[in-house]
Amino acid sequence: MRNKPSYAIDSVDHALRLAQLLQQEGPVRVTDAAEWLGVSPSTAHRLLAMLVYRDFAEQRPDRRYTAGRMLRPAPTSEAPLALLRRVALPHLRALAQRLHESTNLMVLVGAEVRFLATVEGDQPLRVGDRVGQALPAHRASGGRALLALMPVDQLEALYDSFDEIDLHRLRRELALIRKRGFAINDQLTEAGVTAVGAALHDPSGQPIAAISIAMPTVRFHRDRLPHWATELSTTTTVIERDLAAGSAK
Incomplete structure (x- = not known):
């Protein structure tokens, strides 16, 4: 059984949990993410924006978010x-x-x-x-x-x-x-x-x-x-x- 680290950083934990949500359940709205994480909609929006920036999320035309490229199976590079x-x-x-x-x-x-x-x-x-x-x-x-x-x-x-x-x-x-x-x-x-x-x-x-x-x-x-x-x-x-x-x- 894994215990939560005593030095856990909430913002990092929120971002990782949000990435899991997108990968397993998406698409989600900002309000869905906020409710699931127990944070304000503005905080959820900032987290999603950062995930989009790093290609862990994508925003659809209907303004909901889905898993981005980095959360999908992909070939790997053979370069060192x-x-x-x-x-x-x-x-x-x-x-x-x-x-x-x-x-x-x-x-x-x-x-x-x-x-x-x-x-x-x-x-x-x-x-x-x-x-x-x-x-x-x-x-x-x-x-x-x-x-x-x-x-x-x-x-x-x-x-x-x-x-x-x-x-x-x-x-x-x-x-x-x-x-x-x-x-x-x-x-x-x-x-x-x-x-x-x-x-x-x-x-x-x-x-x-x-x-x-x-x-x-x-x-x-x-x-x-x-x-x-x-x-x-x-x-x-x-x-x-x-x-x-x-x-x-």
Whole structure:
């Protein structure tokens, strides 16, 4: 029998119980959640908003909440996540410091990319922390960079059941991305946010993850693309070098 820890943090406990409720019983209204937890509706609303932010919940058009992506069964990444995060973070910090924009590390998981690390830019208007979030790979810059390197048969198998995706058009877009070495997400996943991403390779040369530079769209100018592409290339090179050194230990 498990006893409640003496140092239990009520807000954490409420959030975990709410996640259980969504997974097992949802969809729920804010008032349902408040009654179940024994808290005020405003507190329940704040908890649900945080769960939505971290992809543990989704809000339906009828304003009820259901379990989000992080509470659903999903494929896992074969990438060495801890090593990737440890090796990449110092270089993401350096890149963010040079460009004053947010930088991200992500891996491909099925047809999504999962964010492993974010370093926020230092400007007042900036793209926030994305750690733990998942986005459609064919829309996210890092996901597009990774899909561009995927064999055609694997790409077609991955999107075979996605009727809403024009696979012929996607293949054309990915061919261009493969040729130039970076991908752009110009408000494909979020209005007002643009990102430029590039793939990372493991010591054997296989694409294993991706990094991106994310910025408010008002600061995105295509004449700066060569500079951002060079910064991404430089950063991927040093991360790959350190990954090879770390894997050899």
